[in-house]
Amino acid sequence: MSDEAAARIAFLRSLRAVRRFADRPVPDAVLADVLEVARWTGSAKNRQPWELVVVRERESLQALSTAGDFAGHLAGAPLGIALLMASEGGVRTTAVDEGRLAQNLMLAAWAHGVGTCVATVWSEREAAAKAVLAAPDDRTLRTILSVGYPEDEAARFLSAGPGRAAIPLGRKPLDELVHVERYGNRQR
């Protein structure tokens, strides 16, 4: 295995949610990289069924932090990025594309040591959150990312944050995740 491949894998493997942010702005050059990686994200039939709203106004971030019960981290983030999805085509496929976009945004920020956390907008509060962004009726808003430098070293190992109960850390073992050829076959 090449050193380059190993470094890339270690980088991908290291992404964690960050919910507490330092009082330090995200540089324009970093944001530009994040948006460019977002722009090149793949999607079904290359539809690119998305637009982004970059939010720095504190009042807006505070309002958006109430869009879901676990979105409190947005209130303390220097930057938010809202993912506005096209409704056409149905939620079935645009939500998968949305996840691809979110992961790419998070990794691009992390490439610069900038942390992110997903805030999920609750259906019944979507209209209010969209109003903050003046988003058109025919767009879906389900995901907003908090973006900022981690407050401290511990910030990436926290499972709890503002307005959020602690959730289990870590991941299931590989044996519970992977089947070979057919479901239930664990041989590898």
Added chain:
Amino acid sequence: MSDEAAARIAFLRSLRAVRRFADRPVPDAVLADVLEVARWTGSAKNRQPWELVVVRERESLQALSTAGDFAGHLAGAPLGIALLMASEGGVRTTAVDEGRLAQNLMLAAWAHGVGTCVATVWSEREAAAKAVLAAPDDRTLRTILSVGYPEDEAARFLSAGPGRAAIPLGRKPLDELVHVERYGNRQR
């Protein structure tokens, strides 16, 4: 900007779908890295609502290549990875998690120079595709990845492939993608 950050951004930015594969197996060490990155993918409430089925049997890959009209590339891939999603919690949130997982799988393969392409399973053919994998009734199968080394240098610039019409290449310009503070505000 550090060289390391620039290299990571260039790597993320370079991912493209590959639909034509070389007749060369994917090494076990590469697959192990891909599965480990998958395992560490973040998900809403850390639910990890997924399992993977690794498929190498030619007969299975051929059967799965008919699960969607644009899934033909699976027939010629040395390896397929099926994403089985938990149904609980509703399609709304597990589909976003599914996209995050798919993107991480694709990037982990690409870290090794191994290409991938998303095959989307059509709803009305999902039962047949699940039967190939002996997948339980309460799992959702919507995404299968083709995985393999690109057939040649051109393979990552192809928009067409087996059973697939050409689709537009490239991406929308940043100005059509990004809004600032409120929808329609293009100042940056």
